[in-house]
Amino acid sequence: MxxxxxxxxxxxxxxxxxxxxxxxxxxxxxxxxxxxxxxxxxxxxxxxxxxxxxxxxxxxxxxxxxxxxxxxxxxxxxxxxxxxxxxxxxxxxxxxxxxxxxxxxxxxxxxxxxxxxxxxxxxxxxxxLEGKASERYKAIQEQLSILSNQFSKNVLQATNSWKKIVSLDDLKGYGKDELLKIKDSEKYVLNLQIPVYIDLMTYAENRSLREEVYLAYISRASDVGITPKKFDNQTVMNEILELRFEMAKLLGLSNYAEYSVQSKMVESPQMVIDFLENLIKLSLPQAKNELNELEAFAGHPLKPWDLMFYSEKLKQKIFDFKSSDLKPFFPEKSVFNGLFSTIESLYGINLEEINEESYHPDVRVIKIESKDGPIGRIYLDVYARENKRGGAWMSDFQGLYNDALPVAFVVCNLNSPNEGKPALFDFDEIVTIFHEFGHALHHLLTKVRFPCAAGISGVPWDGVELPSQYMENFCYERGVIDLISGHWETHEKLPDNLFKKLTDSKNFQSGLQMLRQCEFSLWDINTHISLDNTYKILDKVREKTSLIPVVNENRFLNSFSHIFSGGYAAGYFSYKWAEVLAADAYEHVRNNGGIGSKTANEFRECILEVGGSLDFMQQYIKFRGSRPKIDGLLKASGIQLK
The missing domain is CATH 1.20.1050.40 (Endopeptidase. Chain P; domain 1)
Incomplete structure (x- = not known):
């Protein structure tokens, strides 16, 4: 074996x-x-x-x-x-x-x-490079690796540093499941871990408490707010940006954005800016209408800590359900069994959990096989915990090489079981799970035996997100919902009326969501073009994208790990770029047989199996028959054009 x-x-x-x-x-x-x-x-x-x-x-x-x-x-x-x-x-x-x-x-x-x-x-x-220039380049690379780790460590420690004991009266609007997450003996303890933060911002009727927690969260790892100043990332960020700029100059490039696009499908930073500004132009009218509708519903001007709360309330009113209505139908076991069944049908492989000791009791080991034998293994680490970096990601342990099979880590920060009750997932969390497994499949299903190009290695950064975002689309298929749902007490599948409400609400406030992602991406590419103050660059971007005033305490960039410690520098646009490909690819598969079809398998053969061993766009064209069009993204995102 x-x-x-x-x-x-x-x-x-x-x-x-x-x-x-x-x-x-x-x-x-x-x-x-x-x-x-x-x-x-x-x-x-x-x-x-x-x-x-x-x-x-x-x-x-x-x-x-x-x-x-x-x-x-x-x-x-x-x-x-x-x-x-x-x-x-x-x-x-x-x-x-x-x-x-x-x-x-x-x-x-x-x-x-x-x-x-x-x-x-x-x-x-x-x-x-020669002489002093070569030595300076080496010094920059070394310092960047140290600063990147320092940034990540500061975010983690700042996040862990804040806790608040609250009373049950403070938590009006919470359901039983949300209360269980924060109950500690006879106390209720809030923290800044993502599952707890999202619950508070979505359900807590106490506006002053929402404000307090929002300000603590948005000012993490900065010189303002509640978290300790010793974790302030501003100096780290500035030095990272300056070193990246200097490194690009050493290589004869104008700026780091130019350096970044050398290894991507896009041809220039300006091409990225044009792409993003076009998306902003197309989505801005709808976003303004969505915000006006939300403010009219709330009955007063909105602050940032109001958005998730009133959005959830308005969503309940329009679609006659609330997000928590879905959770009992998505216990952890059903979700993963259904996900595995979906992948098995999609690609003709088998996923099975096996008993194997790992680094933490929560971690599960998944063995993947085909009719031809073993394919690889996934270490699945799902739950949020204190000394664990926030967010969700896939990383690899090893690729396909000689007799070594691929091994991947899939990490999330989701709800955990509590007081005998299984973990119940929000639907957004399920979408995240599908997303990360899309990355894992890209790594595991490779047929390339050269480590430098196997799996996601060697794939242009604006193509890496294609398999993950492609997988997200299957969450909304009725057949897949039947596989991943099963009420934790009755085992009932998600009823048709709730399924319709879920799909009808899929693109609720899609204009606002598009603006938000474009804001991050446009700031990212612009801050790597210029050495101007990065927050001033963000302010300028927000003149095009921000529809409500930003509070003085907002230091979001100080915890933006994707850019300062996660490999997305001058590449955050890749999420939107890959969404174009993913929407186009999914529509092609759906229109030509869907799960288990010849076309679905062609996606595996043309994209997943070849990794970074061939030109990525040419492989996409081979699969699709043409270059991707933005129309699929706009349609999938519910952006209505007039």
Whole structure:
């Protein structure tokens, strides 16, 4: 049987291990620089990347999901070692020339594409720099890795630092399920973990309490608000932005946004700006109407801490149901059993939970197989907890390589079981689960055996979100709802009347949602074009996108981990760009047989299986028969054009 390689979740001597692996890898890179065919060059590099990548991945994962000061102290010591290693590789001119020499040997199409992208990667890693410029580039890379971890740590610790004991009277509007999440013995304790925060902002009738919690949340890791000032990320952010700008200049580019788009499908930062401003123009009239409707319903001008509360109330009035009406029909077991069944039907594979010890009792291990044998494994970590980074993500432990099968981590921060009652999921949380499994399938279903291009490796960043957003669409199919629903007490499937209300309300306030995402994306690309104060850039963007006044305490950017510690710098637009592809792809599959069809399998073959080994847009065109059109996104998002 092929090896899925259980991650080592009790890492010891991680500084020694990383030091040794990078030393070994540098020796092998020296060997590769003397090679003259695929195996003697890329084959050697792939082997090093596989073993070093595994060690780095599990260390990074543990630091995010079971954070402790003692482990983080050791983890931080590995960051300069890793940064210096990649700087050494990126500046290795003999290795660069050896890879360029592969253009003169007989390669298949995948290998040719990998060589082309690897050469570009070297050029973006400073291989052309000499002397002081080369040394400065290395120093920048090392400092960026340290600052990125510091940013993430500050957000986590600031989030954990705030708690508030409240009375039952403060929680009018809460249901039993929401109360259970925050009950601690005889007390009710609020915190800034996402499930608790969203409940408070959605259901609490106490407006002053909503304001207090909103201000605590929106000012995390800053110089204002309630969380300790020692976690202020402003200096960290400024230094990250300055270093990125300097790095781009060293490489002969105008700014970091230009650097970022080199490895994406878009051709220039201006193309990104035009795309986003077009979406803003198309969605703004509808967004204004939605806000006017909401304010008329509320009966007074709205503050930011009112939006979720009155939106939920208005949604209840228009569609005659509330979000919490759905939750009893979506207990955790039904959701995951149904998700697995959907994936099995979609791609003809089998998912099964197995007993295997992991890093935390909450974690489940999922084995994936096909009729031809094992495919890989997922470590599923669903519940929110204190020393766990917020948000949801997929990361990989290892890709497909020789006898090693892909292993992925899928992480969420969702409701957990409480007092004998199973975890009951909001529908938005179910959409998140489908999204992250879309990423995992991209990683697991690869047929590429080169680590540098297997799964999501080598995929342009504005294509990475396609498989995840594509998967979200299936949540709204009646057949899938029947699989993932089952009332936690009666086992009844979601009734037709609630299903209709759910689908009818899918695009409720879609104009406002579109504006919000475009605001983040437009700020991101603009702040990486200029060295102006990043909050002033945000203010300028908000002149186009913000429909209600922003409070003085708003320091959202200080906890915007996607940009400052998550790899989306000058690339946050990828979510909207990939939504265009995902809506277009889903409509094509739905119109040609849907789940289990030949067309659905073509998505697997053209997109998921090839990873980053071929041109991504050309593979999309091969699957779809044409380039994607924005019409599908507007239709799927419910943006009404006049």
């Amino acid at each position: 092929k090896n899925t390689q259980t991650p080592n979740f009790k890492p010891e001597n991680i500084v020694h291990n990383i030091s040794q692996l990078t030393k070994d890898a540098l020796i092998k890179s020296s060997q590769a620089s003397k090679g003259n065919d695929w195996e003697s060059v890329m084959g050697i590099l792939d082997e090093s990347e596989h073993f070093l990548g595994r060690e780095m991945s599990v260390n990074s994962h543990l630091n995010a999901v079971i954070f402790s000061e003692s482990f983080n102290e050791q983890y931080e010591k590995t960051l300069p070692i890793i940064s210096n290693y990649y700087s050494e590789i990126g500046a290795n001119k003999p290795l660069y020339m050896a890879i360029k020499g592969l253009n003169n040997v007989n390669l298949n199409n995948q290998q040719k594409h990998i060589v082309k992208e690897t050469i570009r990667g070297f050029e973006l890693s400073g291989v052309g």
